Amino acid sequence: MSDSVEQMRTEIARRRTFAIISHPDAGKTTLTERLLRAGGAIQLAGNVRAKGERRRTRSDWMGIERERGISVVTSVMTFEYGGCIFNLLDTPGHEDFSEDTYRTLTAVDSAVMVIDAAKGIEERTRKLFEICRLRDIPIITFINKMDREAQDPFALLDEVGSTLALDTAPATWPVGRAATFVGTYDLRAREMHLTQELAQSDPRLQALGEELELVQGALPEFDRESFDAGALTPVFFGSAMREIGVLDLLDALVSFGPPPRAQATETREVKADEAAMTALVFKIQANMDPNHRDRMAFARICSGRLQRGMRLRHVRTGKQFALHTPQFFFARDRQLAEEAFAGDVVGIPNHGTLRIGDTLTESEDLRFTGVPHFAPEILRRVRLDDAMKAKKLRQALTELAEEGVVQLFRPQDGAPPIVGVVGTLQLDVLQARLAGEYGVAIGFESTPFSLARWVSGDRGRMEAFIAGNRSALADDLDGDPVFLASSAFMMRRTAEANPQLTFVDIKQIG
Numbered sequence: 001m002s003d004s005v006e007q008m009r010t011e012i013a014r015r016r017t018f019a020i021i022s023h024p025d026a027g028k029t030t031l032t033e034r035l036l037r038a039g040g041a042i043q044l045a046g047n048v049r050a051k052g053e054r055r056r057t058r059s060d061w062m063g064i065e066r067e068r069g070i071s072v073v074t075s076v077m078t079f080e081y082g083g084c085i086f087n088l089l090d091t092p093g094h095e096d097f098s099e100d101t102y103r104t105l106t107a108v109d110s111a112v113m114v115i116d117a118a119k120g121i122e123e124r125t126r127k128l129f130e131i132c133r134l135r136d137i138p139i140i141t142f143i144n145k146m147d148r149e150a151q152d153p154f155a156l157l158d159e160v161g162s163t164l165a166l167d168t169a170p171a172t173w174p175v176g177r178a179a180t181f182v183g184t185y186d187l188r189a190r191e192m193h194l195t196q197e198l199a200q201s202d203p204r205l206q207a208l209g210e211e212l213e214l215v216q217g218a219l220p221e222f223d224r225e226s227f228d229a230g231a232l233t234p235v236f237f238g239s240a241m242r243e244i245g246v247l248d249l250l251d252a253l254v255s256f257g258p259p260p261r262a263q264a265t266e267t268r269e270v271k272a273d274e275a276a277m278t279a280l281v282f283k284i285q286a287n288m289d290p291n292h293r294d295r296m297a298f299a300r301i302c303s304g305r306l307q308r309g310m311r312l313r314h315v316r317t318g319k320q321f322a323l324h325t326p327q328f329f330f331a332r333d334r335q336l337a338e339e340a341f342a343g344d345v346v347g348i349p350n351h352g353t354l355r356i357g358d359t360l361t362e363s364e365d366l367r368f369t370g371v372p373h374f375a376p377e378i379l380r381r382v383r384l385d386d387a388m389k390a391k392k393l394r395q396a397l398t399e400l401a402e403e404g405v406v407q408l409f410r411p412q413d414g415a416p417p418i419v420g421v422v423g424t425l426q427l428d429v430l431q432a433r434l435a436g437e438y439g440v441a442i443g444f445e446s447t448p449f450s451l452a453r454w455v456s457g458d459r460g461r462m463e464a465f466i467a468g469n470r471s472a473l474a475d476d477l478d479g480d481p482v483f484l485a486s487s488a489f490m491m492r493r494t495a496e497a498n499p500q501l502t503f504v505d506i507k508q509i510g
């Protein structure tokens with residue numbers, strides 16, 4: 001094996017690309033800060049150039065984000081710890097932004113599930129967990145806020161197990177509780193990690209001894225294979241705020257956190273350590289820099305080594321794509337990426353060529369699968385106040401839809417465009433960005449529709465269906481037909497009346 005292939009494999013094997021999933025307030029931001037602090041923030045490839053402002057752990061460039069104190073933008077934070085390079089993909093915190101979050105989860109190899117020790121499993125954690133389960137993503141559980149009044153650890157383990165139908169194996173055990181919480185006991189290494197010395201007679205040690213007997217007698221041990229399959233989660237206890245248990249978590253990611261996984265394409269599975277570079281675009285961000293009109297495509301490298309200046313194949317269009325300025329993103333910072341490996345995420349500036357779900361390869365005709373579009377739950381007609389701006393609005397809506405801010409449906413009967421969103425916050429973001437970035441003021445009007453489903457079937461049947469339902473049909477951004485229904489009842493009736501057609505609420509793109 002040549003030195004460079006060996007070096008590539010070593011680099012790939014030490015990548016840990018993960019996301020944190022949690023309910024708002026469970027402590028994701030605090031834990032992120034602690035992780036970044038424990039690891040050295042790094043410059044990845046040799047010849048890098050810093051651009052932009054100081055590093056932040058929260059991407060907060062957008063006005064609306066600042067106003068609401070939420071993180072709308074997905075970004076990447078890279079740090080080094082224990083010989084590994086960690087790419088932490090930030091998922092938007094607000095529940096309205098689920099589509100973006102889902103897509104981000106298609107680009108990670110594992111997830112850390114943060115749970116508030118007093119509240120247990122909350123709604124959003126469960127939803128995000130379900131997405132991880134769909135993709136068999138291994139989950140590491142971090143039970144946070146053990147420094148406060150918390151539920152009993154056995155009860156918490158039970159809750160994770162029963163609510164999520166997931167096996168749990170405690171990896172550490174808390175020493176002391178609430179105000180007297182002083183550290184963790186590592187069940188595998190049989191080591192104490194304490195923030196202060198405890199006398200042998202300390203009641204916390206007595207209690208620990210009794211609990212450990214129960215733990216070791218009654219609870220499953222960590223099993224690597226079940227973890228890799230997403231069927232078992234190791235559980236860590238800690239306090240992000242007081243920096244207890246954070247290194248337990250990082251050490252676990254180093255020792256058994258999964259390296260870049262194989263990714264499915266329409267034709268074959270691509271292994272991370274294949275020599276040829278492949279990448280998947282999972283997010284588009286427009287107007288990151290108000291002075292430049294370019295768009296940033298966030299791509300996960302799925303295999304091989306990326307080098308700046310490569311000529312790539314853009315599989316959807318079949319055209320060549322010259323990779324002149326791939327960039328690493330560190331929240332607000334950017335650096336030119338000279339070199340990157342499977343597992344890394346790079347930003348690729350472009351003028352709209354790259355779309356969500358696109359595959360880039362060195363030459364092979366491959367298409368990665370698994371990046372979803374979800375049927376919107378809210379549909380609105382866009383009302384334009386200044387008719388002179390109709391053309392501008394059309395272009396702006398297309399660009400923002402390509403970015404994934406909203407979904408755009410053009411009714412086949414020529415009526416004004418309809419936008420679809422999964423949560424109402426997306427509508428506010430659309431309105432703010434149209435005004436701020438394109439100078440177009442809009443309002444929203446209700447539509448007679450409340451549901452959208454992608455519809456497909458053989459050609460003759462589709463043509464007949466389209467002819468008979470034109471006023472309820474629209475084309476999405478890719479020109480695929482979407483059936484709009486006024487109610488779930490109508491939807492069901494239509495599907496029953498057309499059993500040869502397929503109506504779906506998730507469209508795979510790519």
Ligand code: GDP
Nearest residue numbers: 024025026027028029030145148239240241242
């Ligand atoms: P996020 O919404 O999940 O990002 O949560 P944050 O990290 O912003 O934390 C929410 C609140 O919980 C903040 O007031 C934090 O200071 C607090 N918090 C986070 N971690 C801990 C912890 O380990 N112990 C305690 N007592 N408070 C915490």
